[in-house]
Amino acid sequence: MQLTFIHWAVDPAVVAPFMPPGVRPDVFDGATYVALVPFSMERIGLFGAPAVPYFGTFLETNVRLYGVDEQGRRGVVFCSLEASRLLTVAVTRWTTGLNYLWARMQMERVGDRIEYVTHRRWPGPPGTASRVAVTIGGVIEPNPLEHFLTARWGLFLPDHSGRTRYWPNEHPAWPLHAATLELLDDQLIAAAGFPGLIDQPPISVLYSPGVGVRFGPRRRAVHTDVTNS
Numbered sequence: 001m002q003l004t005f006i007h008w009a010v011d012p013a014v015v016a017p018f019m020p021p022g023v024r025p026d027v028f029d030g031a032t033y034v035a036l037v038p039f040s041m042e043r044i045g046l047f048g049a050p051a052v053p054y055f056g057t058f059l060e061t062n063v064r065l066y067g068v069d070e071q072g073r074r075g076v077v078f079c080s081l082e083a084s085r086l087l088t089v090a091v092t093r094w095t096t097g098l099n100y101l102w103a104r105m106q107m108e109r110v111g112d113r114i115e116y117v118t119h120r121r122w123p124g125p126p127g128t129a130s131r132v133a134v135t136i137g138g139v140i141e142p143n144p145l146e147h148f149l150t151a152r153w154g155l156f157l158p159d160h161s162g163r164t165r166y167w168p169n170e171h172p173a174w175p176l177h178a179a180t181l182e183l184l185d186d187q188l189i190a191a192a193g194f195p196g197l198i199d200q201p202p203i204s205v206l207y208s209p210g211v212g213v214r215f216g217p218r219r220r221a222v223h224t225d226v227t228n229s
Contacts, residue, residue, distance in 0.1 A: 001210025002107070002114065003039035004134050004179060007149055009203045010034055010194075015065050018193060019077060020158035023067040026074055028148045033203070034194055035064045035149070036186060038116035038132050039210070040107055041083075058085040059105040061118050061130055063192040066149075067156055073166050075154035079192035082118045082130075089122075097157060112136045113182065114207070130186040136207045137178035149204060150174050171211045179207040 012025040012032045019025060025032040038061040063079040082103035083089050089100040102122040108115050115133040120126055142150065151173060157165040181202065189197050 001040055001208075002109070003037060003174070003208045003210060004114065004116065004132060005150060005204065005206040005208070006036045006132065006181065006184070006202045007033045007204040008035075008189075008197050008200060010197070014194070018065055018079060019067050020156050020164040021162055022164045023069050023075075023077065023156050026066040026068040026148075028145055033066055033149060034189065034192075034197060035062075035066075036130070036132070036189060037062050037064060038107070038118070038130070058083050058088055059107055059116070059118070060084070061103070061105070061116060061132075061188065063188050063194075066152070069156065069164070069166060073154055074152065075156050075166060076152050077156050080188060082120060082188070084118075086122075097159060115183070118188075125191065128187045128191045130188045131183060132181075132186065133183035134179040134181055134205060134207060137180065140176050140178050140206075142173075142176050146176060146204060146206060150176065150206065150208075174208040174211060177207040177209075179205045181205045 009031040010033065012027055015025050015032055015034065040059055041057065060081060060083045062081040065077040065079065066074070067077045068074045078098055081098055081100045082105065083100055084103060084105040086102045089102045092098060092100045101120055103118045103120045106117045113133060113135050118130045120128040153170070154166055154168045157167055159165060184198060186198050
C-alpha cells in the first residue's frame with residue numbers, strides 16, 4: 001500500500017450537506033477538510049478471508065470527508081472511491097453501499113516521485129479523471145493537524161433505512177513522509193460536489209508507505225496484510 005494524502009481546508013457548512021444522518025463535520029481549529037487520496041491496495045481479503053489473487057490487488061483513489069457522530073466516534077465519510085477492478089467494485093458496492101466506481105488507473109514510481117492516474121469508466125460520469133504527482137520527502141513526526149487528518153480508525157456508512165453504521169478499522173498509525181505536490185489535474189473533487197476547490201493550494205500533502213489494515217467488525221472484516229513501500 002502506498003498512499004498520498006492531499007487536503008484542503010473548508011468551512012464546515014460546505015461539507016455539512018454531505019454528512020450521513022447523525023454525523024456532523026469534524027473540525028480542527030474551526031475548519032474541516034476535503035481530501036483526495038490515491039493509493040495502491042495489495043492482497044485484500046474480503047470479510048476476513050485469505051487474500052484474493054488479482055482481485056485483491058488494485059489501485060484506488062477516493063474523495064473523502066471527516067465526521068464525528070453523536071457518540072463522539074470520529075471517522076471518514078467517503079464521497080467517491082475509484083478502483084481498478086470491476087468485480088471488486090461490484091461486490092463492494094453491493095455488500096457495503098459505498099460509492100465505488102470502476103476506473104482505468106495507473107501508478108508509477110521513479111525514485112522519490114510517484115504519479116497516479118485515473119479515468120472513470122462506470123457508473124459515471126465516464127471520463128472523469130485525475131492525475132496526481134508528488135515528490136516524497138523525509139519521514140516526519142505528525143503535528144496535531146496531520147494526526148487529525150490521518151489518524152482515523154473508522155468510517156461511516158449510511159444504509160437504505162436512513163440510519164448510519166460505524167465501521168471501525170484496525171491499523172497502526174500511518175508512517176508519514178513530507179511530500180511536495182508536483183502535478184494536480186483533477187476532476188474528482190468537483191464531481192464529488194466541490195467545484196473550484198482545487199484552484200486553492202492544499203493545506204497538507206503527505207505520503208505513507210502503508211501498513212496492514214483491517215476494516216469492519218471482526219466477523220465481517222476486510223483485511224490487507226501489506227506493509228511494504
